[in-house]
Structures are given as C-alpha cells and as structure tokens.
Amino acid sequence: MASSSKPAVPSPSKSEIDKFLADNSVTIYGTTPLTPILAFDQLDVPAGLRAACDKFSAPTPIQACSWPAMLAGQDVVGIAETGSGKTMAFGLPALARILSQSIPEPSKGESTVSILVVAPTRELAIQTHDTLAELGAPFGIASVAIFGGVDKRGQIDALRSISKSKGKNKATTRIVVGTPGRILDLVNDGVCDLSQVRYLVLDEADRMLDRGFENDIRAIIEHTQPKEERQTLMFSATWPDAVRRLAATFQRDPVRVTVGSDDLTANSRVEQAVEVFDNSRDKDTRLLGHLHRLIPKKKAGAEETRVLVFALYKKEAQRVEGMLRSKGFSVGALHGDMSQAARMEALQNFKTGKTGLLVATDVAARGLDIPNVAAVINYTFPLTIEDYIHRIGRTGRGGKSGKSITFFTGDAHERALAGELAKVLRESGFDTTDLAAKFPMTIKKKTHSAYGAFFRDDIPTPSAPTKIKFD
Template sequence: MGKVVPLLSFEQLAVPDELRSAFSGFKEPTPIQACAWPPALEGRDVIGIAETGSGKTLAFGLPALAKLIASPISAKKSKGTTATVLVVAPTRELAIQTHDTLLALGEPFGIASVAVFGGVDKGGQIKTLQNANRDGKTTRIIAGTPGRILDLVNDGACDLSQVDYLVLDEADRMLDKGFENDIRAIIGHTKQGEERQTLMCNATWPEAVRRLAATFLRDPVRVTVGSDDLTANSRVEQVVEVFDDGRSKDGRLLGHLRNILPKKPVKNAADAARILVFALYKKEAARVEGMLRSKGYTVTGLHGDMSQSARMDALGSFKAGTTSVLVATDVAARGLDIPNVAAVINYTFPLTIEDYIHRIGRTGRGGRSGKSITFFTGDNHERALAGELARVLRESGFECEGLKKFPMTIKKKEHGAYGAFFRDDIPAPKGPTKITFN
C-alpha cells in the first residue's frame, strides 16, 4: 500500500476552478481535509475521526463533487432520479446543512441535490425526486436522515441502485440512536463491493462503528485528528459556574449576554456576534426564550415542539445574524455550522458528557476561538456527571474548584439502544490503514 501524503495547501488540490470558491476565507486545508482528500480523490474508502468544527463536510463533499464533475449526465437525456451520491446524517438540520453546502458547490456544474428528512409531509420530497432533472440541472446528490431515506426507498420513490459514493456522517451518533438496521438496509440498496466508494465521518471510534466499517468498507484509510475518543474542541475556553440552586440562572444569563453581545449594532448583520443558549427541555427552552424577549433581546427558539418550517426559519435568522440569541435543545448540538457564535451558554447541563462536548463545539469552529459558559447545579442527573465534566475540563487545561464538592466518579457509557447491556469490548476485524494527525 502506498504512502498517503497530506495536501498542505489548496494549490496542491487538482479540482476545477469553480470548486475553489469553497475555500474562500481559508488559508489552508484543515488537518482532516489535508489527510482525507488524497485517498478520497483516488477513490479509496475513508474513515475520518475528528472533533466538531474540523471541516468534515468539505472533507467528504469536495471529492464527491469532483467525482460527479468527472462523469457528467445530461438532464435532458436522463429520466427519473440519477442520484449517485448519498449522504446519511443523524438529524434533519445536519442533512439540510449538508444539502445546502453541496447544492451551492454543484450549481456551476448543473449538479443539484435534494434533502429528505422526517417531520414534514413526504409528498413534497417525492415530487422533488420525481422531477429531479429540470432547468438544466440533474439531481445527483441525496442528503437525508436514515428513517426517511428508507421510507422513500420502500415506497418506490427513491432509487439508490446507482449510488456509488456513500457518506455516513456522524455514524457513531446514528448507531448510538439505534439506526444500525436502517443504515444496513440503506447500504444494501446501493451499489455493492468495488463499485461503491464509502466514507464514514465520526467524532469517536467505538467498537460498534468499527464493526460496521469492517462489514462495508474496503481496505479503508483511517484519518484520526487528535484522539479516537470524543474530546472537547481545544479552541473553546470552558467556564463552569456552580450554583447552589437554579433560581439565579436568569440573572446570570442576562449578565453574560450584556457582556458578550456588542453594545452597538454592526453594519452588516452577518458579522454580528451570536450566542447559542442550550436548555435541556422543550418547555424550559420556550420559557427562557420568552424571558429574553421580554428583556428586549432579538431571540428565537429551536426545539422539537416546533414545526420543521419554523425550525428552519429560526436557524436561518440566527445564521444570517438578524437574531442574536438562539435558545435551543440538543437538536442543535450536533454538526451545525453557524458562523460567528461568540459563546455557547449551557443554561442546563445535558444528559450526557458527549452532548456537552458537541454543544460547546458550536463555537470555535473553522479555526476560530470560542467560549463556553456552563451553569451547573448538581441537581438530578448533573451530580452523576460531575466527575466526567471535571475530566473533560482537566484534559483541556481548565479547572473548576466548585465541582469538587460533588462525587468524582465516572459512569460507564451506556449505548442508546442497548443500555447497560451494550458490549463495547468485542474485538473488531483487522483495522484499516491509519493516519493520525495530532
């Protein structure tokens, strides 16, 4: 097997000029891109393990576009969906974000994408798939969530038989949520063996993901940026404030907003600083949102009780900078790339330390620095997570004296689908070629 040489500059990348617009504003490839692009562009299977905000979308997206551009299909001659690239993601928001990114990159080449996800009526997505080739563009990319993809396949509305480039984005999260059977079924509908190139993107590398990779990937190159274990973004300053009770949270939250948000509005809303506030429950998120609105802040919410269109509108206004504060549950914790998030404030601690790490990863993205502020009361589930939180802080070079009054035990991880019976120590088959970028 030949040596994989990382691409250390965009000039080394042999892609059409129109694709280079994706790099505008960046000086050099991120480590995951530098190491994943060479084998991916050669047609190799790739496993990418990296922290949130490390550029994984372009790491798999750019080789996908390059492959499609190299084998054009005329929209006039083709009938029905001619999708050959499939991206499977764990959440609607991540699927939509990936779709938007690939759609923008493919537009100059007449390559279109369609997003399919639950929470909305299937009719519109079916119609889009049936009218996939029009206006000179050919839909060759499908990005979606496992349940809706499989639903449309079983309805006969989505044909995956020509898919030869498959991406499993945040595969560890999808397996942890119990999507393994759906993923295996979806893979079974795509091209098989050497006819398909498969890429897996993960934040961690547990045995469950290794076994899935061993089943469907062919001699993959594994790129690890940092650690195989989930670690906090090193560019995010972590501050934990311990409360005796939660009654003073509102006052402390308002104080942080006054300190972080600019006193005067900026000329360009897109350049405005934003603050992402996480709450654990939907009702709590709605209450905090209402409280902040009553104090004069431009705020919106994002949680499971909202319709899909309302969720997309809320996310859109926050990304555009017309809304300075977004109060969300953990539906916004994974994968979302929102510019200029100055700080993440954990109003309530999440149920797992993994969700904490993903939450704070919404700031400090794209090589920028960020800040997270976490309110910790030690109530209910929080006390049991104090030891794990202290470990994460310590590994990142931060401390919190207030946490030491809680038990410092570290709970064994439980699988989302199998609970405490999950076995994470079953040996996986022989591993792939590994590139580690510390």
C-alpha cells in the same frame, strides 16, 4: 482525475508533513502512503471547483489528510471533532468525481442519483444539502434533501423530477442528502432509487448508531451499488466498536484519518468555564449578566455577536426564551415543539445575524455549522457528557476561538456526571476546583442507549491497518 491547467505545485516535504501531523495531532492509518494536501493550490481538481475554497485560508486537518485518499477513489473513515470542515472534506471529492466522469453519467432509464449522504438529524441534512447544492450549482449539479417531520409530497415531487431534470440549462440532480428513516421510507415507496449510488457518505456515524439507526443504515446500503463499485466514506466524532464493525462490513480497506483522539474530546479552541449554583433560581440573573457582557450594543460596521443558550427540555427553552424577550433581547428558539418551517426560519435568522441570540434544546447541539457563534451558555447541563461536548462545539468553529459557560447545580443527573465533566475540563487545561469541592469525582461505567449497562464494548473487531510512515 481531470484537472485544470494550473502549473505543477510541489508536494510538501517530509519535514513539512511531519510538522503538520504533529501540530494538529493527526494519525493516518492505511495500506497506501498518501501525501496530505496542505494548500488549496495542490488540489488536482477542476479550477471552478477549487474556486469554492477561495474564502478559506488553508485546508483543515481532516480535509488535508482525507482528500488524497478520497480523490484517489479510496474508502475513508474520518474521526474528527465538531467544526472541523467535514462537509467540504467529502463534498469537494464528490463533485470532483462527477466532473471527472469517475462517476459516469447514468444511462437512459437509470436513476440519476449517484451521491448519497446519510445524516442523523434533519437540521444536519438540510445544512449539508445547502452546502452541496451551492458547491454544485456552477456545474448544474443539484441536490435533494429528504427528512422527516414534514409532509412527504414535496420531497416525492423533487425526487420524481430527477428523471425530468436532464437537458441543457437544467440542473441534473445527482445528490440526495437525508435522514435514515425518511430515506428508507421513500425507497420502500419506490420513489427514491439508489441503485446507481457510487459515492456514499455516512455522516456522524456514531450518532446514527447511538440513535438506533443501524438497521435502517444497513437496509439503505443494500439498495446502493455493491461495495466493489462504490466509494464509501464514514465520518464520526469517535471510533467505537459499533462504528468499526460497520466500516468492516461496508468498506474496502479504508484509510482512517484521526484528528486528535479516537475518543470524544472537547474542541481545544473553546474556553470552558463552569459556574456552580447553590440555588437554581439564580440562573436567570446570572444569564442576563453574561448576555449583557457578551452582546454589546451594536455599532455601525461591527460584526454581529451570536450567543447560543442551551436548555434541557422544551418547556424550559420556551420559558427562557420568553424571559429574555421580556428583558428586551431579540431572541429566537429551536426545539421539538416547533414546526419544521419555524425551526428552519429560527436557524436562518440566527445564521444571518437577524437574531443574535438563540435558545435551543439538544436538537441544535450536533453537527450544525452556525458561523461566528461567540459563546455557548449551558443554562441546564445535558443528559450525557457527549452532548456537553457537542454543545460547546457549536462555538470555536472554522479555526476561530470560542467560549462556553456552563451552569451546574448538582441536580440528580448533573451530580452523576460531575466526575466526567471534571475529566473533560482537566484534559483541556481548565479549572475543576469548584466541582471537585462539591461533587463526587467518580465516573460511571459506559452504557448504551439500547442495552444500558449490559452493553459490551469488548467484542473483537478486525485488526487496524498498518500505520502510514512517511519516508
């Protein structure tokens, strides 16, 4: 790995490592002992790249424990909650590999795409693209984002310009970030050449598999370099059998870093409150009361307070947005009936604080890194407990604390999830008295979006690698 001329920084001691792993509930599995990077000045990367970390105080647990393996060229599986810094976890080593020539400059006539990131949603793809483009800009390394919901022509033009982008004073596109369907569509159209991809990232792998993208993912991977020539990284909030099988097929002896649990758990920095309603018509009044407390009148120099309100259906989101606007709130919306351009504008306004309130359906619940969201309000409970956890994970990000308020009415789908919600609350140390008093505490058998109750989660998988011990 090419490095800057920085002075040698001593590695952390065994006691420091043990304390870090224990404090952050980190488990590392693999065949090669690795020393976590507990401070940015321990990063052996070009100085200009390390400068991208200056706005952060210290690496997050998933960064600290996955960077050593990634920078060494090993395959990695990262299991971590939302808001844990996964984009920088795989983005920084990607740029480091290019800059150190670990990924060689393509020969004339070859595709210049050497890094591919596959994401489950267009919003996450755009967000990841923006982060990697900013990271690569000082080095002339550009990125192209490709996703559905918009006309292909602009993306095709961007991909075709890759072969023309070499030369002085021009950014060389080495990174493509996209959603599985559109990536495969453009590969089949002959305009997206993945033959030189040597660094592959599957982000939110569990979500992509749950959305039915497994066949597309497998087809995409077949167009990249063989796994012996490719570094493959997988990130997931959980470690189900379907993800394990994918890892066993396309990775080489991966190091697995688990922050917290292999099962989906709520962000520990989010305070969770559940309010049980006897009459759902009271929701608007209660919502307005919370917003008046959460969004104070803005004072000069004060940081903008952002609140994200989740509704279950598009029509419901539109109605709530209209109601809030009629009450004088500056509010945006994000749902499936909006054009891609309108969705991107709403997100940008919310991120910058131009709009401090956003009403969204679950299209915004997964993967989006929106800074400084003070609170999430679940106006309507989602269809699954997993979506609940991802919703509330939009706050409490980047080491900050957050708050979630959930309205629970006991409608048919909500009643069936009361037991699972209570379990999440208990595990996080929050009160379940109101739920337990009014609803059954049973937990439904696990099902799969495609196979329903006949889904098998007991199919044998390869045995886990040896757990790393620090001597």
